[in-house]
Amino acid sequence: MSSRDAELLISVDRNGPASMQAQLERQLRDAIRGGMLRAGSEVPSTRDLARDLGISRPPVMEAYAQLAAEGYLALRRSAAPRVADTAPGHRAQDLPPESITTLVFRYDFRPGSPDLSSFPSARWLKAAEAALKTMTPDDFGYGQRYGVLPLRRALADYLGRVRGVGADPRQILITSGFEQARALMARALKRRGVTELAVEDPGYSDREVWLAAGLKLLPIGVDEYGIDVAALGKSRAQAVLLTPAHQSPTGVVMSGERRLALANWLREKNAIALEDDYDAEFRYDRAPIGALQGSAPDHVVYAGTTSKTLAPALRLGWMVAPPDLLLAFEDEMRLMDCGRGRLEQFTLAHFIISGDYDRHLRKMRALYRDRREALLAVIAAELPEVEISGISAGLHATVRFPRRLNEAAIHENANKRGMGLSFLRGHYLGTAPHESTLLLNYASMPESALRTALRTLAAIIADS
Amino acid sequence: MSSRDAELLISVDRNGPASMQAQLERQLRDAIRGGMLRAGSEVPSTRDLARDLGISRPPVMEAYAQLAAEGYLALRRSAAPRVADTAPGHRAQDLPPESITTLVFRYDFRPGSPDLSSFPSARWLKAAEAALKTMTPDDFGYGQRYGVLPLRRALADYLGRVRGVGADPRQILITSGFEQARALMARALKRRGVTELAVEDPGYSDREVWLAAGLKLLPIGVDEYGIDVAALGKSRAQAVLLTPAHQSPTGVVMSGERRLALANWLREKNAIALEDDYDAEFRYDRAPIGALQGSAPDHVVYAGTTSKTLAPALRLGWMVAPPDLLLAFEDEMRLMDCGRGRLEQFTLAHFIISGDYDRHLRKMRALYRDRREALLAVIAAELPEVEISGISAGLHATVRFPRRLNEAAIHENANKRGMGLSFLRGHYLGTAPHESTLLLNYASMPESALRTALRTLAAIIADS
Numbered sequence: 001m002s003s004r005d006a007e008l009l010i011s012v013d014r015n016g017p018a019s020m021q022a023q024l025e026r027q028l029r030d031a032i033r034g035g036m037l038r039a040g041s042e043v044p045s046t047r048d049l050a051r052d053l054g055i056s057r058p059p060v061m062e063a064y065a066q067l068a069a070e071g072y073l074a075l076r077r078s079a080a081p082r083v084a085d086t087a088p089g090h091r092a093q094d095l096p097p098e099s100i101t102t103l104v105f106r107y108d109f110r111p112g113s114p115d116l117s118s119f120p121s122a123r124w125l126k127a128a129e130a131a132l133k134t135m136t137p138d139d140f141g142y143g144q145r146y147g148v149l150p151l152r153r154a155l156a157d158y159l160g161r162v163r164g165v166g167a168d169p170r171q172i173l174i175t176s177g178f179e180q181a182r183a184l185m186a187r188a189l190k191r192r193g194v195t196e197l198a199v200e201d202p203g204y205s206d207r208e209v210w211l212a213a214g215l216k217l218l219p220i221g222v223d224e225y226g227i228d229v230a231a232l233g234k235s236r237a238q239a240v241l242l243t244p245a246h247q248s249p250t251g252v253v254m255s256g257e258r259r260l261a262l263a264n265w266l267r268e269k270n271a272i273a274l275e276d277d278y279d280a281e282f283r284y285d286r287a288p289i290g291a292l293q294g295s296a297p298d299h300v301v302y303a304g305t306t307s308k309t310l311a312p313a314l315r316l317g318w319m320v321a322p323p324d325l326l327l328a329f330e331d332e333m334r335l336m337d338c339g340r341g342r343l344e345q346f347t348l349a350h351f352i353i354s355g356d357y358d359r360h361l362r363k364m365r366a367l368y369r370d371r372r373e374a375l376l377a378v379i380a381a382e383l384p385e386v387e388i389s390g391i392s393a394g395l396h397a398t399v400r401f402p403r404r405l406n407e408a409a410i411h412e413n414a415n416k417r418g419m420g421l422s423f424l425r426g427h428y429l430g431t432a433p434h435e436s437t438l439l440l441n442y443a444s445m446p447e448s449a450l451r452t453a454l455r456t457l458a459a460i461i462a463d464s
Numbered sequence: 465m466s467s468r469d470a471e472l473l474i475s476v477d478r479n480g481p482a483s484m485q486a487q488l489e490r491q492l493r494d495a496i497r498g499g500m501l502r503a504g505s506e507v508p509s510t511r512d513l514a515r516d517l518g519i520s521r522p523p524v525m526e527a528y529a530q531l532a533a534e535g536y537l538a539l540r541r542s543a544a545p546r547v548a549d550t551a552p553g554h555r556a557q558d559l560p561p562e563s564i565t566t567l568v569f570r571y572d573f574r575p576g577s578p579d580l581s582s583f584p585s586a587r588w589l590k591a592a593e594a595a596l597k598t599m600t601p602d603d604f605g606y607g608q609r610y611g612v613l614p615l616r617r618a619l620a621d622y623l624g625r626v627r628g629v630g631a632d633p634r635q636i637l638i639t640s641g642f643e644q645a646r647a648l649m650a651r652a653l654k655r656r657g658v659t660e661l662a663v664e665d666p667g668y669s670d671r672e673v674w675l676a677a678g679l680k681l682l683p684i685g686v687d688e689y690g691i692d693v694a695a696l697g698k699s700r701a702q703a704v705l706l707t708p709a710h711q712s713p714t715g716v717v718m719s720g721e722r723r724l725a726l727a728n729w730l731r732e733k734n735a736i737a738l739e740d741d742y743d744a745e746f747r748y749d750r751a752p753i754g755a756l757q758g759s760a761p762d763h764v765v766y767a768g769t770t771s772k773t774l775a776p777a778l779r780l781g782w783m784v785a786p787p788d789l790l791l792a793f794e795d796e797m798r799l800m801d802c803g804r805g806r807l808e809q810f811t812l813a814h815f816i817i818s819g820d821y822d823r824h825l826r827k828m829r830a831l832y833r834d835r836r837e838a839l840l841a842v843i844a845a846e847l848p849e850v851e852i853s854g855i856s857a858g859l860h861a862t863v864r865f866p867r868r869l870n871e872a873a874i875h876e877n878a879n880k881r882g883m884g885l886s887f888l889r890g891h892y893l894g895t896a897p898h899e900s901t902l903l904l905n906y907a908s909m910p911e912s913a914l915r916t917a918l919r920t921l922a923a924i925i926a927d928s
Binding site: 007008009010011031034035036037038041043112113116117119121124125128129132133135137138139140141142156157159160161162163164165166167168175176177179180183208209212288290294307311312313314315316334335336337338339340341342343344358361362 | 473474475498499500501505506507576580585589593597601602603605606621623627629630639640641644673676752754758771775776777778779798799804805807822825826
C-alpha cells in the first residue's frame with residue numbers, strides 16, 4: 001500500500017493538557033504495544049497524518065522521530081514509514097497452535113480433490129468482467145439471497161440437459177457447496193420430524209453434521225449394484241443420503257433396477273433422498289446415467305457443486321429442492337447467513353452460458369481419462385494381484401487386494417514419504433471386509449507424478 | 465453457448481429393439497416433456513451428438529427433423545438447434561409464487577444500503593487478476609476453511625490500524641457477512657450455556673436467529689451516550705449485542721464513560737459482547753472512535769463487513785474471536801459449510817494490501833459527506849421543525865419530529881410513490897416514545913435524487 005492512502009485510528013485534542021507531539025507519541029506507542037499496529041505494517045507519512053488530523057507537520061515529525069528512537073517505528077528515506085520489526089511488547093496470544101495449518105501431501109491419493117492446477121483462470125476472469133458489466137446497481141445489494149436468477153436459470157438448463165434433473169429455477173438454491181447443502185438438509189429433516197437417516201456403508205466418514213442435528217445414522221450395505229434397497233426398505237429410515245451416479249467411495253454406479261426400487265420406496269414411504277451428485281460430470285467409457293432426481297423429483301433433494309468440475313476453492317454449489325421442502329430450506333438458509341457472493345454467482349452464470357463450463361469439462365475429462373489409463377498401466381505392472389473397480393466415472397479407483405495388508409504400517413510409511421492414502425476400511429460404519437481396499441485418486445496428479453507415486457506405493461506395500 | 469460444446473444426457477443401445485432414430489426421439493421428447501430440457505435451451509448440433517454417441521449422423525438428423533415437426537425443437541440454418549419455445553408439456557410446478565421476487569424501491573430511505581452504483585469494478589477485477597496469479601495449486605483446494613491466511617493477515621493489520629482492534633490473524637475468521645457472524649454467535653452462546661442476551665432498544669428489528677437458538681432477548685435502553693450500562697448491570701444478561709461506534713439505528717456514538725463501564729461489566733460478569741462494527745469506516749466531522757474490542761479483547765467478539773464499504777453483494781465479512789471462543793466458532797462453522805470462496809478472499813486481500821480499499825473508502829466518504837450536506841440543507845428548508853441526530857458517522861440520519869405523525873398513512877403514501885421508509889418505532893422491542901422519528905438513509909441515492917425524494921417526502925408528511 002502506498003502510505004499516501006494508509007489510514008490510522010488516531011486523534012488529537014487541541015484543548016488537551018498534553019502537546020500534540022506527546023499525544024501522538026502516546027497513542028502510537030500504545031497501539032504498537034497493544035498489538036493493534038503490527039510489526040512491519042505501514043503507518044501514514046507525516047504529511048498525510050498531519051493533513052488528516054488538520055494540524056501542522058512538525059509535531060508529527062517529532063513524534064515519529066521519537067518513536068523511531070525508541071524502536072517502535074522504522075523510518076527510511078523514500079520508503080513508507082512502518083512499525084519496526086523489533087517493536088517491543090507484542091501481546092502473545094494464548095491461541096490453539098494448529099488452527100491455521102493445513103496438511104499438504106506431495107503425492108495425495110486420497111479421494112476428493114480434482115486437479116488443482118487446471119483452474120481456468122483467464123476464462124473465469126473474462127466471465128467475471130462480463131458479469132460485472134451486466135450487473136445493475138440493485139444486483140450489488142442484499143437481494144436474491146437464495147441465488148441470483150441468471151445462475152438459477154443457467155443451472156436449470158444445464159442440469160436438465162446434462163444430468164436429467166427437472167427443475168424450475170425457483171427450486172434451485174445456490175449453496176457454498178455440498179457441505180452447506182448437507183447442513184441445510186440435516187436441519188430441514190429435523191424440522192420434518194425425521195429421526196433416522198440411512199447412509200451408504202461404506203460411505204462418507206464425516207458424520208458430524210448429522211449427529212449434531214440429532215439424527216441417528218442407519219448404515220445400509222452397498223454392493224456392485226449400489227445401495228441395498230431391500231435392506232433400506234426393512235429399516236426404520238425416513239430419509240437416505242446417496243451417491244447414485246458414482247458411489248462414494250466404492251465408485252459403484254447404481255443399477256436401473258435399484259434406482260426403480262429406490263424411487264418406489266421413496267414414494268411409498270413418503271421419504272426423502274439427498275442425492276450428492278458430486279463428480280458425475282466425469283464419465284469415461286460408459287453411457288451417462290441421469291440423476292435420481294429425474295425419477296422421483298418430489299422426493300429427491302439434489303446437490304451439485306463446482307468443487308470437482310472447477311475447484312473446491314470456489315465454494316459454489318447448488319441444491320434442487322422438491323417444492324414442498326423449498327420453504328424449509330429457505331428458512332434454514334436465512335438462519336445461517338445472507339447467501340453466497342453475488343459476483344461469483346453472476347460469473348458462474350456467464351461461464352456456463354458462454355459454453356466455457358462445458359468446454360472445460362471436456363478438456364478435464366480427456367485429461368483425467370489419460371491419467372486413469374496411466375494408473376491402470378502402472379497397477380497392471382506393479383500390483384498384478386489387485387482387482388480394480390469404480391473407474392468408469394469419477395476421479396478415483398477402488399483397488400481391492402486379495403488379502404489383508406498391514407494397513408497401519410503402509411499408512412505410516414506412505415505419510416513419511418509425503419504420500420496421503422485412504423483405505424476403504426475407514427469408510428465403514430459397520431464391519432469392513434477382511435481384505436484390504438485402497439482408494440486411489442488419479443485425477444489430482446500429473447501423469448509423471450502419478451507413475452512415480454504409484455511405483456513408490458507398490459514398493460511400500462511390498463515392504464510392509 | 466456454441467452448440468459445439470453443449471452436452472446432453474442421452475444414450476443409445478446398439479443392440480436394443482428400437483432403431484437409433486427412435487431411441488433418440490423418445491429420449492429427447494421425454495426430456496423436453498418432463499422439463500429437463502427447457503424451452504429455448506440449446507441442444508447439441510447433429511454432428512456433435514452423432515460424434516458423442518459414436519454413431520452416424522443420419523439417424524440424429526432424422527430424429528431432430530421429426531421432433532421439429534412435432535414442435536419440440538426449433539431448427540434454423542446457421543444457428544444452434546434449440547428446444548422450441550412452443551414445446552408442449554412443460555411441467556407446472558407447485559411453487560411458492562414470491563420466493564424469487566425482491567422489493568425494489570425507486571427512492572429507498574431505509575437504512576442499511578450503501579451506494580450500490582459505486583462498486584469499484586475495474587479495481588476489483590485487477591485485484592482478482594493479481595490474486596489468481598499468486599494463488600498456488602493448493603490454494604484452489606479445500607484448505608484454509610476459516611479464511612485464507614493473506615486476508616487474515618491483511619485484516620489484522622487493517623483492523624489494528626483503522627479500528628484499534630488487537631488481533632492475531634488466527635483469531636480472525638472470514639464470514640459471509642454479519643448475518644453469519646450472528647448465526648455463529650447465537651450457536652456459540654447456546655453452547656456456552658447463555659440463555660439471556662441483552663440487545664439495544666431500539667435496535668435490530670430482525671431477531672429470528674437469536675430466538676431460533678433459544679435465547680431470550682432482554683431489551684436495554686439507549687440514550688444519547690449509548691446503551692444504558694447501569695440497566696444492563698441490573699439485568700440477568702450474560703451477553704450483549706452492540707453497535708458502539710454508531711448505534712443501529714439511532715446513530716448515537718457510545719461515550720468513553722459508558723465504554724469503560726461496559727468493559728468493566730464484561731470482565732466482572734465474564735460476559736460476552738458481540739460488537740457489530742457495521743459502518744464505522746464512515747465518519748465525517750468527529751474524532752474516530754476505536755472499536756470496543758480494543759478495550760476488552762477477551763470478552764468482545766468483533767464483527768466487520770464489506771457490505772457497507774464495498775457492496776452487500778460481496779457477502780464477505782470477518783469476525784475477531786477471543787482466544788477462548790475461537791474453537792467454538794470454528795466448530796460451529798464446520799457444521800455450516802466449508803468456508804467462504806477463496807478467490808474473493810485472495811482478491812480482497814490484494815485489494816486491501818494495494819491500498820485500493822483505503823482509497824475507495826476516502827472517495828466514498830467524500831461522496832457521502834456531500835450527500836449528507838444535501839440532506840441537511842433540504843431538511844432545514846422543508847422540515848424545519850425536526851431535530852436531526854446520528855449524522856457524525858454512518859450512512860443515515862435520525863430525524864425526530866416534535867409530534868406523533870400518522871406513520872401508517874405516510875408509509876402507505878410513500879410506498880405508493882415507490883419510496884421505502886423506516887420509522888424508528890418498528891425498531892423497539894419495548895415501548896417506543898410517543899413522538900415520531902424517521903430514519904433517513906442519505907448514502908444510497910445520488911444528490912439530485914436525494915433532493916427530489918426529500919421534497920416528495922416533506923409533501924407526503926404535510927398531506928398525511
